[in-house]
Amino acid sequence: RVEMEKLIASENPDAERRARFIASFNRGYRSFGGTYTQCTASATEAISRYMKEGETLSRDIASRYGN
Structure with a gap:
């Protein structure tokens, strides 16, 4: 959050x-x-993947539409 x-x-x-x-x-x-009701290895991996995807999207958007 x-x-x-x-x-x-x-x-x-x-x-x-x-x-x-x-x-x-x-x-x-x-x-x-x-x-994911508990913090398991698969939940941690999912979080990591979502964070990586978000970083990639942010970079792509910034490079394409940035000032």
């Missing part, structure tokens, strides 16, 4: 876009929590 807050703060979206980000994050968070 802290990382998501940082991402939202860095983008500084308008209120409607901010609400959509938060709603999407919360849906994903609840879904992940329903799938």
